Amino acid sequence: MKKRAVITSKYIVLAIIAAIFLLPILYMVMNSFMPTKEITEAYTSSADHYASFHLIPDQFSLEQYYQAFLRRPQFLKLFWNSVLITxxxxxxxxxxxxxAAFAFTKFEFPLRDVLFFIFIILLILPSWVTMVPNYMMIQKMGLLDTIxxxxLPSAFTAFGVCLLRQSMRYVPDETIEAARMEGCxxxxxxxxxxxxxxxxxxxxxxxxxxxxxxxxxxxxxxYITDKDKYPLSVALSEYAGTDTGIIFACGVIxxxxxxxxxxxxxxEFKNARV
Amino acid sequence: MKSSLKPTIIKISIAFILIVALMTYFSGQIDNYLLPHVTKTLGGDGTLKYHLHTDTVVERPPASKAYALPIDFPVGDIAVREGSSVSKGERLLQYDAQEYAATKKTLGENVERLESEQEKLYTEYTTAKDKLSAQSAMDALQETHAALEAAQETYDNFVSRFDSEGWLLAGKDMEIASVSAGIGATVPEGTALFYYAADPSALQIRFTCDPALGELIFTNSKITIRVPLRSDEGEPVYRKGSAVIIEKKSTQNGVECTAEIKDVKLEDGETMPTYGDPVIIETEFESRQYAHIVMKSAIHDESYVYVITKNPDEKRYVYQVPVSIIAENEFYAAVDMTAESLPLVLTSSKALEDGQRVIVDD
Structure with missing residues (x-):
């Protein structure tokens, strides 16, 4: 009985945590079905009126999706900017x-562990630390304001190498040795x-x-000054200021x-051995 | 996630990518198709020519007409009475002798003073030491000259109406219908001194002008008209003529004007129109007020226009701007508005809303 109560309370706590995490997504999805007028009324704040929490639409509408897909071509172009970058x-x-991970895991070469230690240091460094040198290099290369x-600065991360190195450590050396003996x-x-x-x-x-x-x-x-080259992640914040009426649909898309x-x-994500 | 769902997710992903790709390709064209297409017009500053009067017809003049002067008239004596027939130049009423002399003297002195001032300013102008002083003297000279001309005209008008003893003289042959002035009383300016029988052959028209334009209309009192000739068949034939405004008075409906028809150019065998015949007033009254002129079709509900702006995103948007109409004719309106330099929406393929994006057809 006691064990059942513990399990129940665990589920309740987990459900609450899940609800807290899911609420913003649910809120965005529900709000994306509100007509522009309702959005504007709900989120217009002034000195004597605060924006209200408005989850359930008074009137179900696809207006935001209509606007995002058919009336705002610039929004979809920004979506493709995100795709082109990502x-x-x-x-x-x-x-x-x-x-890199394969080399660090399955190859023996001088200073391997020292090099990997440097990788670990890079992993610890916040990305903002390397931003200034990166900017200077990109400027020298004449790549500013291009995707x-x-x-290029994001093409390599120590995190990816460390993550895959940990995964590859679980691959038995015997299988590799066997494959090599087979002539691979x-x-x-x-x-x-x-x-x-x-x-x-x-x-x-x-x-x-x-x-x-x-x-x-x-x-x-x-790195980017031309707003037409912005990905959606940045452009969304711009939309939030001027086009409150479609911002939720944009968020869902x-x-x-x-x-x-x-x-x-x-x-694979759940079964990953890292 | 069961692995059997992977093909479904792939299909959904492909469908999503395809939809977004297609929408990206076509949304620009769809948006252009769905947006209102507008044509633009530009306003301009200037004055407006307009016809603004009620329809009018030929009328019989009233049996008698009032005779009034634009000056106060202290009556010294009266030489006529009801039924008197007077010829041009005969005595009518006497301006009080002492007052006449005093007024004549005052008006004469005023002319002399201005003449003297004009001479003095002319000397100042010719002896000015620098350009600034000369310009200042010239400006003052011009003002004085205009004042002198007005004073001289007033003096001449006053003197020409009276004989040397202050008697008001008849300007034409007339039959006195009644005398409203009394000896010893002072008749205020614009008030009838007496009434005289009107010419029964005279024709007149009456029309009312927009009250808001009461101050703007009639740069001169003679207007051009067209009157129809009497015809039993086909379209009526019109002949040009003129009418002289003999009376203007402000009413609740506007400025009511009475004009006497003159100088209709008839050809052989043609006769003057008769009572009830419609008269077309051709004179275009020009607004004296310099204002912003826009096409009337750009004004909505007589209260606002849509101006076209280019936002930072390089797209065109329309915004409502209130206007107040000062004057208007058939096609244009003189308006008071802000954002005068921006182009206006003239026509639109769809109903517009404030802040809406539009496509401007050049």
């Missing part, structure tokens, strides 16, 4: 991390022997990198790619 970062970062100024080359060993065993780690890295790049804000503000990627990789 996809290369995810692919390049995963590829570099896979090669490459966002892609390094790349075949990596892509056909090791990677299938670290799918969870790669999926985790992909999801985390995707979310990190998809929500990129600071780098954009520093912005959330969908990350959600789909997570759902696709959720199994």
């Amino acid at each position: 996809v290369p970062i995810v692919l390049i970062q995963c590829l570099i991390s896979i090669f 490459w100024s966002l892609i 080359g390094v790349f075949r060993i990596l892509f056909q022997i090791v990677l299938p065993q670290v799918k969870g780690g790669v999926a985790s890295l992909m999801i985390l990198t995707f979310i990190d790049s998809w929500n990129m804000v600071e780098q954009v503000i520093i 912005f959330m969908i790619p990350a959600l789909l990627i997570f759902l696709y990789h959720s199994k």
Whole structure:
């Protein structure tokens, strides 16, 4: 009986925590079905009137989606800016991390542990610390105000290498040795022997990198001045000031790619050994 | 997540990407198609020519007309009575002798004073040491000259109406209908001194002008008209003529004007119109007020216009700007408004809202 009560109370606490985490998403989705007028009325604040908490729409409407998809072409263009920035970062970062992690895990070479220690230090460093040198380098390369100024600094992270190194440590050396004896080359060993065993780690890295790049804000503000090149993550805040009426629908559309990627990789993500 | 759901997620992802891609490609065109297409017009500063009067017809003049002067008239003596027939130049009423002499003297002195002042200013102008002093003297000279001309006209008008003993003289042959002035009384300016029988062959028109324009209309009192000739068949034939405004008075409906028809150019065999025939007033009265002129079709509900602005996003938006109409004619209105330099919406393919984005067709 006591055990049952403990389990019940655990579930209650977990449900409350889940509700707290889910509420903003639910709030955004519900508000995306409000007509513009209702949004404007609910979120207009003044000295004697505060914006109200308004979860359930008085009137169900697809006006925000109509506006976002059909009447605001600029919004969708910004969506593709996000895609153009995020996809290369995810692919390049995963590829570099896979090669580097494989080398650190399965190869013996001088100063390997020292180098990895430096990687760990880089992992500890906040990204803002490297922002100024990065800016100077990008300026010298003439890449300011281009999407490459966002892609190149994000193409490598120590985090990805560390994450995959931990995953690859679980791959038995015997399987690699056996493959080598069968005549497999390094790349075949990596892509056909090791990677299938670290799918969870790669999926985790992909999801985390995707979310990190998809929500990129600071780098954009520093490296990009042309607002037409802004990704949606930054542009959304601009919309929030001028187009309150469609901001929730924009938020939902912005959330969908990350959600789909997570759902696709959720199994590997849960089973990942890191 | 069951692995069997992966194909579904892939399908959903592809569908999502396709929808967003298609929408991105077409939304610009769809948006352009759905947005109101407007044509623009620009206002301009200037004066407005306008016809602003009620329809009018030929009327019979009243049996008698009032005779009034634009000056106070202290009556010294009266030489006529009801039924008197007077010829041009005969005596009518006497301006009080002492007052006449005093007024004549005052008006004469005023003219002399201004003449003297004009001479003095002319000397100042010719002997000015610098350009600034010369300009100042010239400005004063021009003002004085205008005042002198007005004073001289007043003096001449006063003297020409009276003989040397202050008797008011008849300007034309007339039959006195009644005398309203009494000996010893002072008749105020604009009030009838006596009434005389009107010319029964004279024709007149009456019309009312917009009250808001009462101060703006009639730069001169002679207006151009067109009157129809009497015809039994087909479209009526009109002949040009003129009418002289003989009376203006402000009423609740506006400025009511009475004008006597003169100088209708008839050809052989044609006769003057008769009572009840419509008269077209052709004179375009010009607003004396320099104002912002816009096309009337750009004004909505007679109270606001839509101005077109280019926002920082390089797109065109329309905003309501209130206007107040000072004067208007068939196509244009003189308005008081802010944002005069911005183009206005002339026509729109759809109903507009304040702050709406539009496509401007050039």
